[in-house]
Amino acid sequence: xxxxxxxNLPAAFLLHSITPGVSNMIAKLAKTCTLRISPxxxxxxxxxxxxxxxxxxxxxxxxxxxxxxxxxEGVSAENNEIYLELTSENLSRALKTAxxxxxxxxxxxxxxxxxxxxxxELLSVSNSSRVVTHDIPIRVIPRKLWKDLQEPTxxxxxxxxxxxxxxxxxxxxxxxxxxxxxxxxEANLNGELNLKIETELVCVTTHFxxxxxxxxxxxxxxxxxxxEQMAEVRIDIRRLLQFLAGQQVNPTKAVCNIMxxxxxxxxxxxEDVSLQYFIPAFS
Amino acid sequence: xxKLVGGGTALSRWICPAQSFLAVFRxxxxxxxTVERCCISLNGRNSRLVVQxxxxxxxxxxxxxxxxxxxxxxxxxxxxxxxxxxxxxxxxLGEAVQPFPPTLAEVTLGIGSGRRVILRSYQExxxxxxxxxxxxxxxxxxxxxxQLQAQEGVAITFCLKEFxxxxxxxxxxxxxxxxxxxxxGRTCHLxxxxxxxxxxxxxxGHFVLATMxxxxxxxxxxxxxxxxxxxxxxxxxxxxxxxxxxxxxxxxETTADIEGSRAVPSVSFSPGHQPPASPGPYSxxxxxxxxxxxxxxxxxxxxxxxxxxxxxxxxxxxxxxxxLAEDSEGEG
Numbered sequence: 001x002x003x004x005x006x007x008n009l010p011a012a013f014l015l016h017s018i019t020p021g022v023s024n025m026i027a028k029l030a031k032t033c034t035l036r037i038s039p040x041x042x043x044x045x046x047x048x049x050x051x052x053x054x055x056x057x058x059x060x061x062x063x064x065x066x067x068x069x070x071x072x073e074g075v076s077a078e079n080n081e082i083y084l085e086l087t088s089e090n091l092s093r094a095l096k097t098a099x100x101x102x103x104x105x106x107x108x109x110x111x112x113x114x115x116x117x118x119x120x121e122l123l124s125v126s127n128s129s130r131v132v133t134h135d136i137p138i139r140v141i142p143r144k145l146w147k148d149l150q151e152p153t154x155x156x157x158x159x160x161x162x163x164x165x166x167x168x169x170x171x172x173x174x175x176x177x178x179x180x181x182x183x184x185x186e187a188n189l190n191g192e193l194n195l196k197i198e199t200e201l202v203c204v205t206t207h208f209x210x211x212x213x214x215x216x217x218x219x220x221x222x223x224x225x226x227x228e229q230m231a232e233v234r235i236d237i238r239r240l241l242q243f244l245a246g247q248q249v250n251p252t253k254a255v256c257n258i259m260x261x262x263x264x265x266x267x268x269x270x271e272d273v274s275l276q277y278f279i280p281a282f283s
Numbered sequence: 284x285x286k287l288v289g290g291g292t293a294l295s296r297w298i299c300p301a302q303s304f305l306a307v308f309r310x311x312x313x314x315x316x317t318v319e320r321c322c323i324s325l326n327g328r329n330s331r332l333v334v335q336x337x338x339x340x341x342x343x344x345x346x347x348x349x350x351x352x353x354x355x356x357x358x359x360x361x362x363x364x365x366x367x368x369x370x371x372x373x374x375x376l377g378e379a380v381q382p383f384p385p386t387l388a389e390v391t392l393g394i395g396s397g398r399r400v401i402l403r404s405y406q407e408x409x410x411x412x413x414x415x416x417x418x419x420x421x422x423x424x425x426x427x428x429x430q431l432q433a434q435e436g437v438a439i440t441f442c443l444k445e446f447x448x449x450x451x452x453x454x455x456x457x458x459x460x461x462x463x464x465x466x467x468g469r470t471c472h473l474x475x476x477x478x479x480x481x482x483x484x485x486x487x488g489h490f491v492l493a494t495m496x497x498x499x500x501x502x503x504x505x506x507x508x509x510x511x512x513x514x515x516x517x518x519x520x521x522x523x524x525x526x527x528x529x530x531x532x533x534x535x536e537t538t539a540d541i542e543g544s545r546a547v548p549s550v551s552f553s554p555g556h557q558p559p560a561s562p563g564p565y566s567x568x569x570x571x572x573x574x575x576x577x578x579x580x581x582x583x584x585x586x587x588x589x590x591x592x593x594x595x596x597x598x599x600x601x602x603x604x605x606x607l608a609e610d611s612e613g614e615g
Contacts, residue, residue, distance in 0.1 A: 090417040095380040113415050131422045132382045137415035 001227075005180060020060065021248060022273050023092035028246035029057055029277070030088055034141060034149055035116075037082040040064070044088075045149050047171055054280040055239050058151055065272040068071065082108070083141035083149060086116060094118040094134035112136050113189035154265060157257035158217065158231035161187040163266070164208045164252065169195070170244035172206050177237050182282055185240070185264055187256065189213050189225060197237070214255055231258040235279045243277050291587050299332050299350035307334050308347045317342075360491055362478045365463035367433035369400065373453035373460045373481070375428075379421050380447055387419075389495070390446065392462070393438025398425045405495070409556045429459060437466045439477050440495035446479070455479045467496060 001161035026033055026044045036043040040063050063070050074080035098104045098120045105119040115135040122130040141149070163169065172195060176183060180197040187193040193208045243266060253269040266277040308314055320337040330351065336344040339443055362368075369392075379402055383390065389405035403420040453460050464477040479490040 087417075093382075093384060094417070096418075111418075115418075128424045128427045130379075130424070130427075133420045133422070134382070135418040135420075137417065 011042075021270070022059070023088070023095045024248065025246045025270075025275070026059060027092035029089040029242060032085060033057070033088050035086060035091075035138075037084070037150065038074070039072060039080060042066075043151075047148050048152075048278065048280070053236055053239055055242075056278045058276040060274045062240055062272060064152060079143060079146075081146070083146055084108075084116065085139040085141055086136055090134070090136040091116070091118075091213045094120075097132050097134070108138075109135070111135055114140060133260055152276070154257065154267075154276075155259055155263075157265065158225070158257045158260045159187045159257075160214050161190055161191065161193055161256050162212045162214065163191075163254040163256050164211060165194065166244055166250055168248045170241070170247070173237065173241050173244060175203060177241055181237055182234055183237040183240060184232050184234050185256070185258065186230040187211075188230045189227040192230075193256070194230070231260040233258055233261060233264045233279075233281045235264060236282050239279045243279070298353045303348050304334070307336070307348075331411065342367060353398035360478055360489070362461070362463040362480055362489070365465050365475075365478065367437055367464050367466070368430055368435065369428060370459055370461040371428045373450050373458055375423070376460055377450045377454050379423055379565075380443065380450065382421055383419050383425070383443060385419070387443050389440050390443040391438050391440040394433050394435045395422065396433075396435055398435065399423060400425070400428065400430065400431070401438075437464075439464045439466060439474075441477055441492045445490070445492055449479055449481075453497060456481070458483055464494070473577050 003029065010145045022044075023104070030044075030046040034043075034045040034047070036045055042063060044057070044059040046055065046057035048054050072080075072082065074082050095118065098118070100123045101120045102123045103121040107117045107119070109115050109117045111117070114137070116138050118134040118136065120132045120134075122132060173183065176195065176197045180199050183195070184196040184198070186196065191209065191211045191213055193211055194205050195208075196203065196205045247268070249270065251268040251270045253267075255267045257265040257267065259265070261281050263278055263280050266275075266279075268275045268277075314336070317338045318336045319339060322333075322335045322337070324333045324335075325331075326333050326347075329347075334346040334348065334352050336342060336346075353516075379400075380390070383402075383404055387404050391401075391403045391405050393401050395401040400423045401420060402423075404416075404418055406418065407414055448459070458481045461480040461482075462477060462521060463480065465475040467474055474494045474496045476491045476562040477494050479492065481488045
């Protein structure tokens, strides 16, 4: 039995509609992830451990956009949050059944082991009712580890740029992966972004132009910088590909922030779901 | 159109890898367009099953498939003797197994409260399992079944992979599937095989699957394999599915060769009655003295699939002969 107080076991919450797309996306990005439940939000978190290659992810959903009923009770009044660790694929598989659901309910339960129970009442042609229940095993994360699971602070970027169509990027990076393990991503304030690979035998660069740059937060910094000057980061190409593979649908908004030689930060918005993905420079 | 030609001797049994037979008809579209006639014959001399496709423009394609004679193995079963029966369109059952992970090995089928039919993923209990697996359960109302003759609480566990396979077949022919089963009880403590039957005007099929010794819908933590793993002799002929025919034939030959030197636990019993004391064909009895039965079939898990054609059979099939049903503990 895990060591957590059953007294604080959170209550049920109901889902009106949740796009399986979110959980599919998470499943492609991280094998195991943390689900943080708070009164107004749900977060899927991957923290930057060595095992992930230093990659971290922060995905946020506003509870009211997805749930018709939501009740939760965290560990305590001051810490009204719940952190659970689960295998992402389990959740995406469970929600896949929900595509033809009449009703969907997600509860935290303790059936011989702590689970996230997803209960789905299926639509069927006849009046017959069919109910599918998935018990997803979870691990409740103790409070002392919560500090490692907070929203990453985003340092000021050297360059911020809007991304090109992600599908296009993905097909290019897929081909580049066959040539090199590392890729340089560089961009400037002139709306230009390049993906470069360099080996002994060959250098390949794909140029994207006229992408546009989001308005800069800091006036001074952007004015000081030469718009032609590229900010670059050398990253592990597989991490970039993993990120792009998770994007089945083109996001509403997609921004890339580059901190030269340090980290590349992808900031996406898919309708009501925000996703941030950090890939550190390859050292 | 069928035409049975030739007499020959008494019907005997042969096996041929399904993969190679299917390969002849791989491209259905092409077969439908170009093939006028298909002649299937047995060439006993060279142990070849000859499939000859007579195509348009005088083209004739001849396929020589190797086969081996096997022991006349016939499982003793009778759906009429089973206490419980479920019947539903294969489509309903096909939809019912959809939510389960493709890699899941076994599933438990039973009757839950309110006479709902429950399918639940079966987890083998492993003491040192650190990462628990997801448990999926599908509950279907009684109204989806054409026949439901079973009490609440009964349950059997069998191989999901095989079940999916036979469902695909039954669905493609738009048939209903009957599931006949018994659960271990007072009279017989051993698991009985479950019989999945399909029937229409053209064919009559029985798929016999082994079941686990203990299945309990109510308390999943009680799921444990009473006999050791190998006794779960669910047929896995498709272990060979990915092998090419050569390695398959080699496997058959080598096991036949070393049979004489290896003690193989086996069970034999005469047809028509099953003394309660003797183990059934699907269970392993650890106390059985290992003995070498002559002509024991190669030690692989077997599958029984009996097709009786309703269209004027040439002669009635032979009565059941003494069965050597070897449990699947062996090399494998």
